Amino acid sequence: MFGKQFVHVMALMAMKKHTSLYASLLKASILSCRKSKTKSNGKKAPAEEKKHYMEPEYTKVRVVDFDLKDLVSLPTKEIDLNEWLASNTTTFFNLINLQYSTISEFCTGDTCQAMTACNTIYYWYDERGKKTKCTAPQYVDLVMTFVQKLVTDEEIFPTKYGKDFPNSFESLVKKVCRYLFHVLAHIYWAHFKETVALELQGHLNTLYAHFIVFIREFNLVEPKEICIMDDLSEVLCAPLPPHTHNHVTER
Ligand SMILES: [Zn+2]
Numbered sequence: 194m195f196g197k198q199f200v201h202v203m204a205l206m207a208m209k210k211h212t213s214l215y216a217s218l219l220k221a222s223i224l225s226c227r228k229s230k231t232k233s234n235g236k237k238a239p240a241e242e243k244k245h246y247m248e249p250e251y252t253k254v255r256v257v258d259f260d261l262k263d264l265v266s267l268p269t270k271e272i273d274l275n276e277w278l279a280s281n282t283t284t285f286f287n288l289i290n291l292q293y294s295t296i297s298e299f300c301t302g303d304t305c306q307a308m309t310a311c312n313t314i315y316y317w318y319d320e321r322g323k324k325t326k327c328t329a330p331q332y333v334d335l336v337m338t339f340v341q342k343l344v345t346d347e348e349i350f351p352t353k354y355g356k357d358f359p360n361s362f363e364s365l366v367k368k369v370c371r372y373l374f375h376v377l378a379h380i381y382w383a384h385f386k387e388t389v390a391l392e393l394q395g396h397l398n399t400l401y402a403h404f405i406v407f408i409r410e411f412n413l414v415e416p417k418e419i420c421i422m423d424d425l426s427e428v429l430c431a432p433l434p435p436h437t438h439n440h441v442t443e444r
Pocket residue numbers: 299300301304305329330379383384
């Protein structure tokens with residue numbers, strides 16, 4: 194499948210590359226962004242105190258030096274939109290699964306009795322629509338099993354030339370992205386300290402920003418679904434200042 198390898202390589206580059214100049218430029222825009230937000234929002238939500246991931250020392254940590262919008266846009270008209278969505282969705286599934294695996298030993302039925310994120314509890318709905326409350330590790334396991342099954346199903350994510358995507362493809366991709374968002378939100382909400390202890394907050398922030406820019410580009414998740422993390426998205430997904438695109442010599 195054309196595009197799959199490209200996206201994967203780009204994603205790995207995004208995860209591994211670090212440019213301190215970009216970080217310092219980004220810091221200026223992050224700080225100004227936070228400042229204006231504080232002014233316009235006098236009331237502090239009670240949950241705000243718990244949001245360690247919103248502290249500037251963490252939100253400034255990203256490991257990319259290019260505009261994420263360029264990375265997610267459909268590259269040329271020759272690449273089919275569904276191919277592009279399939280490649281990206283599969284890549285995000287692998288990367289988010291990997292990111293969760295770094296903290297999974299801390300996410301147990303005792304520590305996380307429900308699938309929470311920012312005071313929201315997510316319930317699992319089985320194939321018959323029955324609502325089930327489960328622990329966070331159970332929920333993540335259900336998500337990953339569900340997504341793994343879909344992305345490896347040749348009828349839904351076809352990899353062979355000439356094979357069409359099903360009519361339900363877009364709605365399934367939306368569902369996958371919604372579930373993957375829940376997993377990222379839970380990592381931030383319940384396991385950010387552990388992520389910092391492992392020094393993986395830069396990877397998490399980069400992955401999160403890349404994912405949010407992607408789902409926004411193609412309207413894959415309802416804004417009301419992701420609004421619980423809007424404060425972080427606003428800080429991390431700020432585009433690069435325009436003057437950084439053309440030059441830069443790093444010392
Ligand atoms: Zn957990």
